[in-house]
Amino acid sequence: MAAESASRRIGLIIVGDEILSGRRQDKHFSKVVELLAARGMQLSWAEFLPDERDTLVAAYRRSFATGDVVFSCGGIGGTPDDHTRQAAAAALDLPLALHPEAEQAIALRTAEMAAKGQGTADMSAPENQQRLQMGVFPQGCEIVPNPYNRIPGFFIRDHTFVPGFPVMAWPMLEWTLDTRYRALQHVRQHAEHSFLVFSMPESRITPAMQTVETRWPGVRAFSLPSVGEAGGTPHIDLGVKGEPGAAAEALEFLRGEVLRLGGKLAPPAN
Structure with a gap:
């Protein structure tokens, strides 16, 4: 088991036109390297990809086929330029579905915001129906909790999908490493x-x-x-x-x- 754990490759996918255009500077690569190193783990590969559905589908098909542990940052929101959720589902030939735990988390967040005078807690309101799109994930996935604002990411087949915002993504990645991949930590003498x-x-x-x-x-x-x-x-x-x-x-x-x-x-x- 130790030998198998030590041989697991770890990949990072960073999604966003704003990174490739230079509008924003990537912060995920160095942070993921840091998070892994603190746990005796090492990044094997990384890719920077645009917000293009076909490109993402092809990339995720390749990465799912590797059996690698993969972290994907960015593109899981609910606006038209976010394609990551849909691309992951297409890469696995799975339908998209509103995850019940994600629905609960989004409803709770919406109620919290409404209590502060920001919007309505009525989940049938158009803006809240749109907000629920952020919980529509590939069928069969598990959610990744988001301690910053409750809007979750998702996990499926050793791929962890988190938002592009570092303040959200990094604690979600840490949670995943320490919850799902503790057996991979400090097993490789390097x-x-x-x-x-x-x-x-x-x-x-x-x-x-x-x-x-x-x-x-x-x-x-x-x-x-x-x-x-x-x-x-x-x-x-x-x-x-x-x-x-x-x-x-x-x-x-x-x-x-x-x-x-x-x-x-x-x-x-x-």
Whole structure:
């Protein structure tokens, strides 16, 4: 079970024309990475998608087919530019239906707002009938509670769908991680180490990086070159990530290869 849990991939889908156009800056990617890291988990992939029904249907069909754990942020509202709920249902060939728990939560929220003088609690009113559309989800899903304003997201086949608003989405994602995926937390032993390399082209160390991935299966080598912006010295951030013991061995191998091939571990003196 531990091995199976450790092998689960985690994906993130961020939906919104406003992100792709630059009208708004995405905040979900870095936050999801942070939430996962705090639980010993790691993001495997991410996609940014427009508010286009066909594009979303195709993307969700692919992601449902993977068996990955997927978090989807944005597009679950009730306005014409929101397509995520409908696309998820179409991707699974499921009908849409008003979820009874979502209906209750929306009615409660509506009553709370009416008590403050904002609108009516009559759920037959046109505006409240429209509000109920936010609880129309793929049939058979479960709701994801929203502590901010009660309007829920939904969960189906290891996909969690939440609003695009960070103040709502992030506690909903945390709840999902700690309620549905506790068994995936802190099960993978993972280490990442790197060091700076000077006076060496990336091409010279590439064969050693390939050797790392052959000699230590499960360890990945990485190279992040810097061209010396703002007057800095050009260098390579060279490292490895993987199982702690093997990663430590691979790191020492790389360090030795850098020195053998004429690289430096400190910037050259001016």
